[in-house]
Amino acid sequence: MNRIKSQLPILSPIIAIASALLVGAILIIIAGVNPIAAYAALFQESLFDYFGFGNTLTRMTPLLFTSLGVLIALKAGQFNIGGEGQIYLGALGSTMVGLYVQVPAFIHVPLGLFVGFLFGAVWGWIPGYLKAIRGVNEVITTLLLNYIAINLVSYLVQNPLKAANAPSPYSPLIAKSAQLPILPGNLTHSGILLGLLVAGILWVLLQHTPLGYQITAVGLNPIASAYAGISVQRTIMLVMALAGGLAGMAGSCEVMGLKYRLFEQVSPGYGFDAIAIAFLSRGSVLGVLLTSLFFAALRSGANVMQRSAGVPVTVVFAIQGLTVLFIAIGLALESKRS
Template sequence: MKINRFFPIISPLIAVFLALIVGAVLILIAGANPITAYTALFTESLSTYFGFGNTLTKMAPLLLTSTGVLIALKAGQFNIGGEGQIYFGALGSALVGLYVKAPGFIHVPLAILAGFIFGAVWGFIPGYLKAMRGINEVITTLLLNYIAIDLISYLVQNPLKEANAPSPYSPLIAKSAQLPIVISGSLAHGGILIALIGALIVYIIIKRSTLGYRITAVGLNQKASNYAGISVQRTIMLVMAASGGFAGLAGASEVMGLKYRLFEQVSPGYGFDAIAIAFLSRGSVLGLVLSSLFFGALRSGANVMQRSAGAPVTVIYAIQGLTVLFIAIALALEPRLRT
């Protein structure tokens, strides 16, 4: 039986649907009404003014980081280090926001660039180790997460800590380095525009450029790429640096658009959610946008769901995990359906 050509498109929808069904069962077990819970969840996160703004706020770092994961996947590399790269990007933008004096039209781009560069450096390290030393990037990116998180924790508890602060965080960055609010009266800031522009740029590169062709070729067959004159090592280092750079932009958007300072807990797990989003998208940039919106809506409406329906917030994390599980099952079944 030949696989239906629409299966790659519908399989993420099926995965989400099944995850919501199982989530409804979990809500019932918790003693709440799943219809009431889901109504509160999606009404708050998608149809209310402030709630939708909050969804976009959470969508921005998810889309940026998952875009980075997708770039690496296109070259056959698995970047599990988005969380640490978010922290490093946040550090870069915070340093520029704190110690560089410039007008806003210069300060904001500089802080954004710093976030990208810091994240790119943190992504380049495992890329170099993989390309030049053959060290598995899954292991190195995962371990570098903890180094980045602990380093930021040390910095905000010591040299970067604001005087007399009740908890570890830096002073406020300069107003000239802060991203503008894009939906008045909400939390939605310019980071969502950066994320959408970044996703568009990646789409153009992957689909319309020779660089995108090289990246895809390396991901499909490294030996054939070498034979065709494509430098596999250089491509691996490039995509891992770019992947880290996009995650760094996510950290920069959190500092510049939401918190305006460097906190000990920069990310609530966006780097790990981004892996799920990248797989759920099935390699499509449009899929990244929609999946990021879905995950952002889940995070945005979770607390309202708990208050309105009595459904525990942990159900949201279960739904996210189940979505990944079902899309993984679909990916495993797809080759069999082709025969």
Template sequence: MTTNRIQTSLLPIFSPVIAIGSALAVGAVLILFAGANPIAAYTALFQESLSTYFGFGNTLTKMTPLLFTSLGVLIALRAGQFNIGGEGQIYLGALGSTLIGLYLQGLPALIHIPLALLAGFLFGAIWGWIPGYLKAMRGVNEVITTLLLNYIAVNLVSYLVQNPLKAPSAPSAYSPLIAKSAQLPIILPQSLAHAGILLALIAAGILWVLLVRSPLGYQINAVGFNSTAARYAGISVERTVMLVMTLAGGLAGLAGASEVMGLKYRLFEQVSPGYGFDAIAIAFLSRGSVFAVVLTSLFFAALRSGANVMQRSAGVPVTVVYAIQGLTVLFIAVALALEYRIKGKV
């Protein structure tokens, strides 16, 4: 029985590793079918994205929105809530920071940057609070509301950049440049890596302290573990649900703000290439661990960063990388199902 318990306790550690390994193995088969060498393809992918100066800078750039949004999904999961609305919250956060960057001029960077970040957080937080309120006070399923709010946010931003926020004489839908005082500084010279990654890592540290070392974190975990018992213990389940969904939206909003303030310097119609949906996979793969979210965000960012290099050097389509991401989600779902089944027998 003791051996079974040890094996069960190790499952949360090994199942994500096995899921990633299985996805890479199946990906190798797909690369073979594409007529390329899997070893050469993976070497090109990870060597470029992790060991070269410009490639690593690009990886950090892509890691920033992934980490912010994954933390948002994670804190909701710790309270038993499923935030599928990260993509829409990214768009709203990008909108909020753009408005501050465009319409507040003449401010010093020490004031302008925090204000733009705060606006991004607040816009995303509002977009997260809405499904939190509907779930807590009206019993509306948060999966449905967060998913539908994605489409509203995407189309709202699309309308704005095609009409009132469109830059004069712009050939496509995007806003004017935000003020230089609202732009995040570059941390690796002559690369795309900006200070947003530092802010995301700080957010991860704060979230770890919140969840592991604070009374509020205990309440969040209690609601996620057993909301009925938490209610009997005097914890307001409704308030906790609204709080975590608001924080989740705010963190994803910071992802959108960092894309505008650190990378694009303007609001585009397509702010995110799907970071909000990748974040769901990252959070589930990380099994509720903030540290694991950081590492898994780096892994997914490396996949995105090295995809084009893999295509050029090994002749492997970029779609193979997206297939690997999807397979990772599939295998972690299988691993979770098997884990619950094994735990039920122990």
């Protein structure tokens, strides 16, 4: 019995994804399409086709960064719902560096990433400060800050940052020296390598450092942590700033590695997908990597599934939503057992 219980954190995400795909298959059948053919088209294109896999990795990059941000906040018992706004702020910071700073590429690229991280970190620190010092619920503040960030970027690309003669709201192209290098074979940009490196650093931080122990301790029991001499307030502000900074780097990679300019809709909802990915990962950095890949594959292969099998793209979004629903059911059942 204890053995089964210890395997539940590993099994729950797998069961949730399998259940979502099963219900998705029913929706595909209702649409009059063979679900095996539809899923074959989706995953063949997104995982086993060279250029399709490159597209999957490109989409995985912002999901990975933002999910890691949500994960580290969860480790400290904080809910960062503001990844979307932090992506927009990071994208804005990197765009400003790409447009208004002129330095060699070996300085320009790291500077653009750093400023993107910094903008996102400030946007994450604000709700962290309000929670730690003022006791304001971080779910509310991070959610509301999303709207401020999105509308701020919208205003800027429609007015002072708008490119000359642009048919729709977007900024001028950033300098070539601020653009992320492309991997050999035009597979994807180097942001994915940076994301994997950050994931490794975060794993070491959480598993093998005193700071990681403090973050975990605060998440498990802030009162006991305070008695043990850990500054709970400082830890909350730190993890929320780190969470925002990681999401900010997602925005940086979108601008510096993919779009090369700031668009009004720079993110298609990566910040909200990241919440589901972090919960599915059950506190595991490796789980974030695998689940980010799964969600990116769904997004990457959706259009191909529609073209080749005639399945609407909305089925993919339904599968994502069902995955979240099933993992929520699994969490509820686990808490009931305990």
